[in-house]
Amino acid sequence: MKVKTFYLFASLMLAGSAFSQGTAQKFDPAQFPGYVMDEVVVPVPSEIFAVLDKLGDPNWKDELRKLSTPDSSDRMELSLVFGTVVAEGFVAVQAQDKQAVEEIGREVINIAQSLGLTKAVRPHAQSILDAVQKDDWKAVRKEFDQTQATVRAEMERMRDNDLAQCVSLGGWLRGTSSATSVVSKAYTNDRAELLNQPMLVDHFSKSVGSMSDSAKNNRLVTAISKGLVTIRKSMDSPDGSFTPEKINTIHTTCEELLALILQVKKSR
């Protein structure tokens, strides 16, 4: 299970407060007497998909992609692919497509095997297959979340933090690609606002920037780093509005990066 652990034993001044006599007042980062943590929990695609469902009735089957089999032994590339496959699982859950979920469940096992994580992932993959047989979509969604969390936790346990970040990145790119596709097909301000995620993009850029030199030199990571700059620029909006053009730029950039990631794979 993925956790963001933080240990701090420092005596900091506690003058002033974001809490006043048990009631929260205003939060001013400049005056905050505590510690703002860097750790970020990246939302799963379902969080944004759930809102899109509330705002309309997207055709999630249209958003589903055909799976392909990994053609790489590069762990960094496999980690990016793993993230995209799990995100595809969330799309399949929205579409309530049993066959797609089963295929994705099997693909998850295949990639986990290539990453040497079969033991950790197999129970989740089995739970996904069991839950889909029972039409328990909520359980399937939860298992995809657990699968991703377990894989990242295993990677971090083995001090492969760069790989763990790649899993998150791949998942976010695929989730954002689907979300922007849905928004583009039925543009409204409410839907477009869901792409207001500059903090997440900054987080990913920072993560890539702090990767090892060998990781940063990976051709996919280099391309993603540049793509994130383009996406971040599209999210700069003084009034928080997102034009169809901005949505299109974010979508196109995600698609281009996903195409690069999936180029390491051959069609089934």
Next chain:
Amino acid sequence: MNKLKLQCAVFCALFVALTSAYAFVDEAHDHAMEAATPFVEQGYTVREDYWNGEVESGQKLAVRHQLFKGNEYAFWLGTANEDCELELAVFDSKGQPVHMERKNGKFTCSVRVNPPATGTYTVVFSVKSKKERGVTWALAYGYR
């Protein structure tokens, strides 16, 4: 031989100390999940990822988190330490509080949020013990 025994003893002591710390942190998450139970019954999906750690009693911490307008969120703060005061609040990008219905339990505190806009929010929290210098904490969230 004596040196070897001493090394073993130090190793064992470190192992026990570290596993105990992790056990307590896990217990903090268990309590957070207890607080989440009634929310799950109301349709919330609990995220598997969460923040946790050990910190000086009363130390205020903050995490920044992405919320989507249209979802309802709940945050659950748990600790493994007894006799603690827990505080938990959520603020929008302008620093205004957006949380509702704060509930406190013996080891937990929870709040609910209907984000007025999609964007970055700040979750501020603290665990203050009446007895101990250090406290464990875990912060989890769910959505519906």
